[in-house]
Amino acid sequence: MMHTGCTVLLGFLLASAANAENPLQNDPHAADVGRGVFRIYCSPCHGIRGQGARGPDLTQAISGSGKSDDDLFRIVSEGSPGTEMPGFTGPLDEENRWRTVSYLRSIAGQRPAPLAGNPAAGRDLYWGKAGCAACHRINSKGGRQGPDLSRIGSARSASYLRESVLTPSADITPGYNAIVVVQKDGKKITGVERGYDNFTAQLMDSKEEFHSFDKAAVASMKLESRSLMPDTYGKLLSASELDNLLAYLSSLGRPEAGK
Template identity: 55%
Template sequence: MYLRLWLILAALPAAFAQAPKNPFAQDPNAPENGRTVFRIYCEPCHGIHGQGGRGPDLTRGNYSNGTRDEDLYRIVANGIPGTAMNGFGGELGDDNVWRVVSYLRTIATRNTEPMKGNAAAGEKLFRGKGGCANCHIVDGRGGRLGPELSKIGPQHTVAYLREAILEPNKDISSGYSTVTIVKRDGTKITGIERGLDNFSVQLMDSSDNYYSFLKRDLSSIQEESRSLMPNSYGRLFTPAELDDLLAYLVSLGARETKP
Protein backbone atom coordinates (compact mmCIF):
# COMPACT_ATOMS: atom_id res chain seq x y z
CA MET A 1 0.00 0.00 0.00
CA TYR A 2 2.72 2.43 0.96
CA LEU A 3 4.71 1.41 -2.08
CA ARG A 4 1.76 2.22 -4.32
CA LEU A 5 1.25 5.56 -2.61
CA TRP A 6 4.89 6.46 -3.15
CA LEU A 7 4.66 5.46 -6.77
CA ILE A 8 1.68 7.74 -7.23
CA LEU A 9 3.44 10.59 -5.48
CA ALA A 10 6.52 10.03 -7.60
CA ALA A 11 4.39 10.24 -10.71
CA LEU A 12 2.94 13.63 -9.83
CA PRO A 13 3.77 16.42 -12.26
CA ALA A 14 7.13 18.06 -11.90
CA ALA A 15 5.43 21.28 -10.85
CA PHE A 16 4.79 19.77 -7.45
CA ALA A 17 8.46 19.22 -6.89
CA GLN A 18 8.91 22.97 -6.99
CA ALA A 19 6.61 23.57 -4.01
CA PRO A 20 4.05 25.84 -5.70
CA LYS A 21 2.88 28.89 -3.78
CA ASN A 22 -0.71 29.95 -3.37
CA PRO A 23 -1.13 32.72 -5.97
CA PHE A 24 -4.07 34.07 -3.97
CA ALA A 25 -2.23 34.25 -0.66
CA GLN A 26 -2.48 38.06 -0.66
CA ASP A 27 -5.95 38.26 -2.23
CA PRO A 28 -8.45 39.43 0.43
CA ASN A 29 -11.35 37.97 -1.59
CA ALA A 30 -9.85 34.51 -1.95
CA PRO A 31 -11.19 33.04 1.33
CA GLU A 32 -14.74 34.17 0.55
CA ASN A 33 -14.51 32.83 -2.99
CA GLY A 34 -13.08 29.62 -1.60
CA ARG A 35 -15.90 29.37 0.91
CA THR A 36 -18.43 29.39 -1.92
CA VAL A 37 -16.60 26.54 -3.63
CA PHE A 38 -16.23 24.69 -0.32
CA ARG A 39 -19.96 24.83 0.39
CA ILE A 40 -20.70 23.23 -2.93
CA TYR A 41 -18.00 20.60 -3.27
CA CYS A 42 -16.56 19.90 0.18
CA GLU A 43 -19.56 20.31 2.50
CA PRO A 44 -21.12 16.93 1.80
CA CYS A 45 -18.26 15.22 3.67
CA HIS A 46 -16.56 17.92 5.74
CA GLY A 47 -19.64 19.79 7.00
CA ILE A 48 -20.92 23.23 6.13
CA HIS A 49 -18.35 24.93 8.37
CA GLY A 50 -15.59 22.40 7.80
CA GLN A 51 -16.31 20.95 11.22
CA GLY A 52 -16.21 17.39 9.94
CA GLY A 53 -18.78 14.73 9.38
CA ARG A 54 -18.21 11.77 7.11
CA GLY A 55 -14.83 13.36 6.43
CA PRO A 56 -12.36 14.78 8.97
CA ASP A 57 -12.73 18.03 10.88
CA LEU A 58 -10.78 20.67 8.95
CA THR A 59 -10.92 23.35 11.61
CA ARG A 60 -8.06 21.90 13.65
CA GLY A 61 -5.41 22.75 11.10
CA ASN A 62 -3.79 19.41 11.88
CA TYR A 63 -4.16 17.53 8.61
CA SER A 64 -2.98 13.96 8.49
CA ASN A 65 -1.60 14.20 4.93
CA GLY A 66 0.43 17.37 5.22
CA THR A 67 -0.17 20.84 6.53
CA ARG A 68 1.66 23.13 4.04
CA ASP A 69 -0.24 25.06 1.37
CA GLU A 70 1.14 22.78 -1.32
CA ASP A 71 0.01 19.73 0.68
CA LEU A 72 -3.53 21.07 0.88
CA TYR A 73 -3.45 21.94 -2.81
CA ARG A 74 -2.30 18.42 -3.66
CA ILE A 75 -4.98 16.81 -1.50
CA VAL A 76 -7.82 18.95 -2.88
CA ALA A 77 -6.63 18.65 -6.46
CA ASN A 78 -5.67 14.97 -6.54
CA GLY A 79 -7.41 13.39 -3.58
CA ILE A 80 -5.93 10.85 -1.20
CA PRO A 81 -5.58 7.42 -2.81
CA GLY A 82 -7.25 4.65 -0.90
CA THR A 83 -9.61 6.99 0.93
CA ALA A 84 -13.00 8.54 0.18
CA MET A 85 -11.23 11.83 -0.62
CA ASN A 86 -11.46 12.31 -4.38
CA GLY A 87 -9.48 14.82 -6.39
CA PHE A 88 -11.31 17.95 -7.48
CA GLY A 89 -8.58 19.57 -9.56
CA GLY A 90 -10.14 18.70 -12.90
CA GLU A 91 -13.52 20.01 -11.93
CA LEU A 92 -12.49 23.15 -10.04
CA GLY A 93 -9.42 24.23 -11.92
CA ASP A 94 -6.20 25.45 -10.32
CA ASP A 95 -7.46 28.84 -9.20
CA ASN A 96 -10.44 27.51 -7.30
CA VAL A 97 -8.37 24.82 -5.62
CA TRP A 98 -6.04 27.54 -4.31
CA ARG A 99 -9.03 29.62 -3.18
CA VAL A 100 -10.27 26.62 -1.21
CA VAL A 101 -6.82 26.43 0.40
CA SER A 102 -7.14 30.12 1.31
CA TYR A 103 -10.53 29.43 2.87
CA LEU A 104 -9.23 26.45 4.83
CA ARG A 105 -6.56 28.68 6.37
CA THR A 106 -9.26 31.00 7.71
CA ILE A 107 -11.23 28.23 9.43
CA ALA A 108 -8.22 26.37 10.81
CA THR A 109 -8.09 28.36 13.99
CA ARG A 110 -8.99 25.89 16.66
CA ASN A 111 -5.67 24.12 16.51
CA THR A 112 -4.27 27.07 18.40
CA GLU A 113 -6.04 25.90 21.52
CA PRO A 114 -3.05 25.30 23.79
CA MET A 115 -2.62 21.76 25.05
CA LYS A 116 -1.95 22.21 28.72
CA GLY A 117 -1.73 18.56 29.64
CA ASN A 118 0.95 15.93 29.47
CA ALA A 119 0.27 13.13 27.00
CA ALA A 120 2.36 10.53 28.84
CA ALA A 121 0.47 11.21 32.05
CA GLY A 122 -2.73 11.06 30.05
CA GLU A 123 -1.92 7.60 28.77
CA LYS A 124 -1.47 6.38 32.33
CA LEU A 125 -4.90 7.73 33.20
CA PHE A 126 -6.34 6.16 30.05
CA ARG A 127 -5.04 2.74 30.94
CA GLY A 128 -5.33 3.13 34.72
CA LYS A 129 -7.60 5.34 36.79
CA GLY A 130 -9.99 6.21 33.97
CA GLY A 131 -10.49 2.62 32.89
CA CYS A 132 -10.84 3.90 29.32
CA ALA A 133 -8.86 1.00 27.90
CA ASN A 134 -11.46 -1.40 29.26
CA CYS A 135 -13.69 -0.34 26.40
CA HIS A 136 -11.47 1.40 23.80
CA ILE A 137 -8.68 -0.07 21.70
CA VAL A 138 -5.58 2.06 21.14
CA ASP A 139 -2.75 0.60 19.09
CA GLY A 140 -4.09 -2.92 19.36
CA ARG A 141 -4.70 -2.96 23.11
CA GLY A 142 -7.98 -2.41 24.91
CA GLY A 143 -11.62 -3.46 25.16
CA ARG A 144 -14.09 -3.78 22.33
CA LEU A 145 -17.22 -2.13 23.62
CA GLY A 146 -16.42 1.43 22.53
CA PRO A 147 -14.98 2.87 19.32
CA GLU A 148 -11.28 2.37 18.57
CA LEU A 149 -9.34 5.55 19.36
CA SER A 150 -5.95 4.86 17.73
CA LYS A 151 -6.43 7.71 15.22
CA ILE A 152 -8.83 9.94 17.10
CA GLY A 153 -6.41 12.89 17.35
CA PRO A 154 -6.87 14.59 13.98
CA GLN A 155 -10.52 13.62 13.68
CA HIS A 156 -12.07 15.99 16.19
CA THR A 157 -11.52 19.28 17.92
CA VAL A 158 -10.22 19.38 21.47
CA ALA A 159 -13.54 20.90 22.51
CA TYR A 160 -15.37 17.97 20.94
CA LEU A 161 -13.15 15.43 22.68
CA ARG A 162 -13.58 17.19 26.01
CA GLU A 163 -17.33 17.14 25.56
CA ALA A 164 -17.27 13.48 24.52
CA ILE A 165 -15.55 12.60 27.81
CA LEU A 166 -17.73 14.74 30.05
CA GLU A 167 -21.06 14.27 28.25
CA PRO A 168 -20.90 10.94 26.45
CA ASN A 169 -24.61 10.99 25.59
CA LYS A 170 -24.45 14.24 23.65
CA ASP A 171 -23.13 12.85 20.35
CA ILE A 172 -22.97 9.07 20.13
CA SER A 173 -20.76 7.57 17.43
CA SER A 174 -22.66 5.59 14.84
CA GLY A 175 -23.09 1.97 15.95
CA TYR A 176 -22.54 2.67 19.66
CA SER A 177 -26.00 3.48 20.94
CA THR A 178 -27.54 1.35 23.66
CA VAL A 179 -30.25 -1.20 23.09
CA THR A 180 -32.16 -3.31 25.61
CA ILE A 181 -34.03 -6.39 24.46
CA VAL A 182 -36.50 -8.48 26.41
CA LYS A 183 -36.93 -12.11 25.42
CA ARG A 184 -40.26 -13.92 25.56
CA ASP A 185 -39.22 -15.53 28.86
CA GLY A 186 -38.61 -12.10 30.37
CA THR A 187 -34.80 -12.20 30.16
CA LYS A 188 -33.41 -8.72 29.63
CA ILE A 189 -30.10 -7.96 27.89
CA THR A 190 -28.55 -4.51 27.50
CA GLY A 191 -25.63 -3.76 25.22
CA ILE A 192 -24.41 -1.66 22.35
CA GLU A 193 -26.34 -2.00 19.16
CA ARG A 194 -24.21 -3.85 16.62
CA GLY A 195 -26.99 -4.15 14.07
CA LEU A 196 -30.64 -3.36 13.62
CA ASP A 197 -32.83 -4.04 10.61
CA ASN A 198 -36.50 -4.57 9.99
CA PHE A 199 -36.42 -8.18 11.17
CA SER A 200 -33.49 -8.61 13.56
CA VAL A 201 -31.25 -6.96 16.15
CA GLN A 202 -27.63 -7.62 17.17
CA LEU A 203 -25.93 -6.40 20.34
CA MET A 204 -22.81 -6.85 22.48
CA ASP A 205 -23.02 -6.62 26.25
CA SER A 206 -20.44 -5.14 28.63
CA SER A 207 -18.71 -8.54 28.90
CA ASP A 208 -18.17 -8.61 25.13
CA ASN A 209 -20.83 -11.30 24.65
CA TYR A 210 -22.42 -11.07 21.23
CA TYR A 211 -26.14 -11.74 20.68
CA SER A 212 -28.40 -11.85 17.63
CA PHE A 213 -32.18 -12.13 17.75
CA LEU A 214 -35.05 -12.20 15.31
CA LYS A 215 -37.51 -9.52 16.32
CA ARG A 216 -40.37 -12.01 16.28
CA ASP A 217 -38.70 -13.92 19.13
CA LEU A 218 -38.56 -10.85 21.38
CA SER A 219 -41.25 -9.19 23.42
CA SER A 220 -39.62 -5.77 23.21
CA ILE A 221 -36.69 -3.81 21.84
CA GLN A 222 -35.80 -0.53 23.48
CA GLU A 223 -33.41 1.70 21.58
CA GLU A 224 -31.89 4.40 23.73
CA SER A 225 -29.99 7.39 22.55
CA ARG A 226 -27.51 7.04 25.37
CA SER A 227 -23.98 5.73 25.52
CA LEU A 228 -22.84 2.89 27.74
CA MET A 229 -19.86 5.10 28.62
CA PRO A 230 -20.07 6.38 32.21
CA ASN A 231 -21.02 10.05 32.50
CA SER A 232 -19.00 10.49 35.70
CA TYR A 233 -15.61 11.52 34.32
CA GLY A 234 -16.21 15.14 35.29
CA ARG A 235 -16.17 14.01 38.90
CA LEU A 236 -13.53 11.30 38.56
CA PHE A 237 -10.82 13.46 36.98
CA THR A 238 -9.36 16.69 38.29
CA PRO A 239 -9.18 19.47 35.66
CA ALA A 240 -5.44 18.85 35.33
CA GLU A 241 -6.00 15.14 34.77
CA LEU A 242 -8.60 15.90 32.15
CA ASP A 243 -6.06 18.07 30.34
CA ASP A 244 -3.53 15.21 30.47
CA LEU A 245 -6.05 12.80 29.02
CA LEU A 246 -6.95 15.24 26.25
CA ALA A 247 -3.27 15.74 25.42
CA TYR A 248 -2.97 11.98 25.05
CA LEU A 249 -6.06 11.66 22.84
CA VAL A 250 -4.99 14.54 20.62
CA SER A 251 -1.61 12.86 20.15
CA LEU A 252 -3.22 9.66 18.85
CA GLY A 253 -2.89 9.33 15.09
CA ALA A 254 -1.31 12.75 14.65
CA ARG A 255 1.65 12.54 12.33
CA GLU A 256 3.51 15.06 10.28
CA THR A 257 4.15 14.48 6.59
CA LYS A 258 7.86 14.63 5.87
CA PRO A 259 8.59 17.03 3.00
Protein backbone atom coordinates in the same frame (compact mmCIF):
# COMPACT_ATOMS: atom_id res chain seq x y z
CA MET B 1 -4.32 37.88 -28.56
CA MET B 2 -4.14 39.00 -24.93
CA HIS B 3 -6.99 36.69 -24.01
CA THR B 4 -5.31 33.62 -25.51
CA GLY B 5 -2.09 34.47 -23.67
CA CYS B 6 -3.91 34.53 -20.35
CA THR B 7 -5.63 31.23 -21.01
CA VAL B 8 -2.33 29.61 -21.93
CA LEU B 9 -0.72 31.02 -18.80
CA LEU B 10 -3.56 29.77 -16.59
CA GLY B 11 -3.38 26.36 -18.24
CA PHE B 12 0.34 26.25 -17.61
CA LEU B 13 -0.10 27.21 -13.98
CA LEU B 14 -2.73 24.56 -13.38
CA ALA B 15 -0.64 21.91 -15.11
CA SER B 16 2.48 22.79 -13.17
CA ALA B 17 0.58 22.61 -9.89
CA ALA B 18 1.23 18.88 -9.78
CA ASN B 19 4.56 19.36 -8.13
CA ALA B 20 4.27 22.66 -6.38
CA GLU B 21 2.38 25.55 -5.07
CA ASN B 22 -1.08 26.95 -5.23
CA PRO B 23 -1.62 28.46 -8.72
CA LEU B 24 -3.82 31.09 -7.04
CA GLN B 25 -1.17 32.15 -4.56
CA ASN B 26 -0.90 35.63 -6.06
CA ASP B 27 -4.64 36.10 -6.32
CA PRO B 28 -5.56 38.48 -3.48
CA HIS B 29 -9.19 37.33 -3.45
CA ALA B 30 -8.63 33.57 -3.44
CA ALA B 31 -8.66 33.16 0.35
CA ASP B 32 -11.76 35.36 0.70
CA VAL B 33 -13.73 33.46 -1.90
CA GLY B 34 -12.34 30.24 -0.39
CA ARG B 35 -13.78 31.25 2.99
CA GLY B 36 -17.26 31.31 1.43
CA VAL B 37 -16.73 27.90 -0.17
CA PHE B 38 -15.42 26.58 3.15
CA ARG B 39 -18.50 27.79 5.05
CA ILE B 40 -20.81 25.88 2.75
CA TYR B 41 -18.88 22.66 2.21
CA CYS B 42 -16.49 22.25 5.11
CA SER B 43 -17.86 24.02 8.20
CA PRO B 44 -20.35 21.25 9.12
CA CYS B 45 -17.34 19.14 10.14
CA HIS B 46 -14.51 21.65 10.64
CA GLY B 47 -16.41 24.52 12.29
CA ILE B 48 -17.34 27.88 10.84
CA ARG B 49 -13.79 29.29 11.19
CA GLY B 50 -11.99 26.03 10.65
CA GLN B 51 -11.47 25.76 14.42
CA GLY B 52 -12.70 22.18 14.41
CA ALA B 53 -15.77 20.23 15.46
CA ARG B 54 -16.23 16.53 14.70
CA GLY B 55 -13.43 17.09 12.17
CA PRO B 56 -10.00 18.39 13.24
CA ASP B 57 -9.10 22.01 14.03
CA LEU B 58 -7.52 23.11 10.75
CA THR B 59 -6.05 26.28 12.24
CA GLN B 60 -3.65 23.89 13.97
CA ALA B 61 -3.65 20.57 12.16
CA ILE B 62 -1.93 21.97 9.10
CA SER B 63 0.75 24.27 10.44
CA GLY B 64 2.85 21.68 12.24
CA SER B 65 2.31 18.91 9.71
CA GLY B 66 4.74 19.92 6.96
CA LYS B 67 2.02 19.51 4.32
CA SER B 68 2.55 21.39 1.05
CA ASP B 69 -0.22 23.21 -0.83
CA ASP B 70 -0.23 20.28 -3.18
CA ASP B 71 -0.79 17.83 -0.31
CA LEU B 72 -3.73 19.92 0.89
CA PHE B 73 -5.17 20.10 -2.61
CA ARG B 74 -4.97 16.32 -2.87
CA ILE B 75 -6.74 15.84 0.48
CA VAL B 76 -9.52 18.27 -0.52
CA SER B 77 -9.87 16.55 -3.91
CA GLU B 78 -9.62 12.90 -2.94
CA GLY B 79 -10.46 12.97 0.76
CA SER B 80 -8.49 10.86 3.24
CA PRO B 81 -9.26 7.22 2.43
CA GLY B 82 -10.46 5.20 5.40
CA THR B 83 -11.49 8.31 7.37
CA GLU B 84 -14.57 10.53 7.49
CA MET B 85 -12.90 13.19 5.31
CA PRO B 86 -14.72 13.08 1.91
CA GLY B 87 -13.30 14.09 -1.49
CA PHE B 88 -14.68 17.13 -3.31
CA THR B 89 -13.95 16.57 -7.00
CA GLY B 90 -17.73 16.23 -7.51
CA PRO B 91 -19.11 19.35 -5.80
CA LEU B 92 -16.11 21.68 -6.33
CA ASP B 93 -14.20 22.46 -9.53
CA GLU B 94 -10.42 22.68 -9.44
CA GLU B 95 -10.31 26.44 -8.96
CA ASN B 96 -12.65 26.33 -5.96
CA ARG B 97 -10.62 23.51 -4.40
CA TRP B 98 -7.48 25.68 -4.74
CA ARG B 99 -9.43 28.58 -3.18
CA THR B 100 -10.13 26.46 -0.11
CA VAL B 101 -6.39 25.71 0.05
CA SER B 102 -5.72 29.49 -0.03
CA TYR B 103 -8.22 29.91 2.79
CA LEU B 104 -6.62 27.08 4.82
CA ARG B 105 -3.22 28.76 4.49
CA SER B 106 -4.73 32.05 5.68
CA ILE B 107 -5.99 30.45 8.92
CA ALA B 108 -3.12 28.01 9.57
CA GLY B 109 -1.32 28.69 12.80
CA GLN B 110 -3.83 31.36 13.76
CA ARG B 111 -4.50 29.95 17.19
CA PRO B 112 -1.95 28.76 19.73
CA ALA B 113 -2.20 25.17 20.94
CA PRO B 114 -4.86 25.36 23.66
CA LEU B 115 -4.05 22.22 25.62
CA ALA B 116 -2.93 22.84 29.14
CA GLY B 117 -2.76 19.20 30.17
CA ASN B 118 0.10 16.75 30.54
CA PRO B 119 -0.21 13.91 28.01
CA ALA B 120 1.94 11.46 30.03
CA ALA B 121 -0.28 11.90 33.10
CA GLY B 122 -3.30 11.54 30.82
CA ARG B 123 -1.95 8.26 29.46
CA ASP B 124 -1.67 6.86 33.01
CA LEU B 125 -5.22 7.91 33.74
CA TYR B 126 -6.54 6.42 30.52
CA TRP B 127 -4.94 3.00 31.04
CA GLY B 128 -5.47 3.08 34.81
CA LYS B 129 -8.03 4.70 37.05
CA ALA B 130 -10.38 6.10 34.37
CA GLY B 131 -10.92 2.64 32.89
CA CYS B 132 -11.13 3.82 29.28
CA ALA B 133 -9.20 0.83 27.96
CA ALA B 134 -12.01 -1.51 29.03
CA CYS B 135 -13.98 -0.31 26.00
CA HIS B 136 -11.49 1.31 23.60
CA ARG B 137 -8.48 0.08 21.69
CA ILE B 138 -5.32 2.08 21.09
CA ASN B 139 -2.78 0.39 18.84
CA SER B 140 -4.57 -2.98 19.16
CA LYS B 141 -4.70 -2.97 22.97
CA GLY B 142 -7.96 -2.64 24.91
CA GLY B 143 -11.66 -3.38 24.58
CA ARG B 144 -14.02 -3.35 21.64
CA GLN B 145 -17.30 -1.87 22.83
CA GLY B 146 -16.28 1.62 21.81
CA PRO B 147 -14.47 2.92 18.69
CA ASP B 148 -10.72 2.48 18.17
CA LEU B 149 -9.00 5.65 19.40
CA SER B 150 -5.53 5.07 17.89
CA ARG B 151 -5.81 8.14 15.61
CA ILE B 152 -8.50 10.12 17.42
CA GLY B 153 -6.28 13.19 17.93
CA SER B 154 -5.97 13.80 14.21
CA ALA B 155 -9.59 12.90 13.47
CA ARG B 156 -11.32 15.23 15.96
CA SER B 157 -10.89 18.69 17.43
CA ALA B 158 -9.95 19.12 21.10
CA SER B 159 -13.34 20.70 21.86
CA TYR B 160 -15.14 17.75 20.30
CA LEU B 161 -13.04 15.29 22.33
CA ARG B 162 -13.91 17.15 25.52
CA GLU B 163 -17.59 16.88 24.67
CA SER B 164 -17.20 13.17 23.80
CA VAL B 165 -15.81 12.46 27.27
CA LEU B 166 -18.24 14.65 29.24
CA THR B 167 -21.50 14.07 27.33
CA PRO B 168 -21.08 10.87 25.30
CA SER B 169 -24.71 10.69 24.23
CA ALA B 170 -24.71 14.18 22.68
CA ASP B 171 -23.26 12.96 19.37
CA ILE B 172 -23.00 9.20 19.06
CA THR B 173 -20.38 7.77 16.70
CA PRO B 174 -22.37 6.15 13.86
CA GLY B 175 -22.62 2.38 14.36
CA TYR B 176 -22.14 2.57 18.15
CA ASN B 177 -25.63 3.10 19.53
CA ALA B 178 -26.89 1.07 22.47
CA ILE B 179 -29.31 -1.82 21.83
CA VAL B 180 -31.57 -3.14 24.55
CA VAL B 181 -33.37 -6.46 24.12
CA VAL B 182 -35.91 -7.87 26.56
CA GLN B 183 -36.44 -11.59 26.15
CA LYS B 184 -39.80 -13.29 26.66
CA ASP B 185 -38.71 -14.56 30.10
CA GLY B 186 -38.05 -10.95 31.10
CA LYS B 187 -34.24 -11.13 30.87
CA LYS B 188 -32.71 -7.85 29.62
CA ILE B 189 -29.58 -7.75 27.46
CA THR B 190 -27.78 -4.50 26.69
CA GLY B 191 -24.89 -4.02 24.29
CA VAL B 192 -23.39 -1.99 21.51
CA GLU B 193 -24.96 -2.19 18.06
CA ARG B 194 -23.44 -4.61 15.58
CA GLY B 195 -26.45 -4.71 13.24
CA TYR B 196 -30.11 -3.67 13.41
CA ASP B 197 -33.12 -3.78 11.10
CA ASN B 198 -36.88 -4.30 11.40
CA PHE B 199 -36.53 -8.01 12.03
CA THR B 200 -33.20 -8.68 13.72
CA ALA B 201 -30.74 -7.16 16.17
CA GLN B 202 -27.07 -8.01 16.70
CA LEU B 203 -25.15 -6.65 19.65
CA MET B 204 -21.97 -7.07 21.66
CA ASP B 205 -22.34 -7.07 25.45
CA SER B 206 -19.90 -5.77 28.04
CA LYS B 207 -18.11 -9.16 28.09
CA GLU B 208 -17.59 -8.71 24.33
CA GLU B 209 -19.94 -11.59 23.64
CA PHE B 210 -21.95 -11.42 20.42
CA HIS B 211 -25.76 -11.92 20.48
CA SER B 212 -28.24 -12.13 17.63
CA PHE B 213 -32.03 -11.88 18.04
CA ASP B 214 -35.14 -12.27 15.90
CA LYS B 215 -37.78 -9.72 16.70
CA ALA B 216 -40.51 -12.39 16.68
CA ALA B 217 -38.72 -14.38 19.37
CA VAL B 218 -38.24 -11.58 21.93
CA ALA B 219 -40.57 -9.35 23.99
CA SER B 220 -38.96 -6.15 22.70
CA MET B 221 -35.82 -4.84 21.04
CA LYS B 222 -34.79 -1.23 20.74
CA LEU B 223 -31.97 0.76 19.16
CA GLU B 224 -31.45 3.59 21.62
CA SER B 225 -30.07 7.03 20.89
CA ARG B 226 -27.70 6.95 23.82
CA SER B 227 -24.13 5.87 24.37
CA LEU B 228 -22.98 2.95 26.50
CA MET B 229 -20.09 5.11 27.62
CA PRO B 230 -20.59 6.36 31.20
CA ASP B 231 -21.64 10.02 31.43
CA THR B 232 -20.09 10.46 34.86
CA TYR B 233 -16.50 11.42 33.94
CA GLY B 234 -17.24 15.10 34.60
CA LYS B 235 -17.77 14.16 38.25
CA LEU B 236 -15.17 11.40 38.55
CA LEU B 237 -12.26 13.42 37.15
CA SER B 238 -10.91 16.71 38.45
CA ALA B 239 -10.52 19.59 35.99
CA SER B 240 -6.77 19.00 35.70
CA GLU B 241 -7.20 15.24 35.27
CA LEU B 242 -9.62 15.96 32.45
CA ASP B 243 -7.08 18.33 30.84
CA ASN B 244 -4.40 15.65 31.09
CA LEU B 245 -6.67 13.03 29.55
CA LEU B 246 -7.58 15.37 26.67
CA ALA B 247 -3.93 16.21 26.06
CA TYR B 248 -3.24 12.48 25.73
CA LEU B 249 -6.21 11.86 23.40
CA SER B 250 -5.24 14.86 21.25
CA SER B 251 -1.73 13.49 20.77
CA LEU B 252 -2.99 10.18 19.32
CA GLY B 253 -2.26 9.99 15.61
CA ARG B 254 -0.37 13.28 15.74
CA PRO B 255 3.29 12.63 16.44
CA GLU B 256 4.05 16.34 16.05
CA ALA B 257 1.66 17.17 18.90
CA GLY B 258 4.02 15.68 21.47
CA LYS B 259 6.80 18.11 20.59
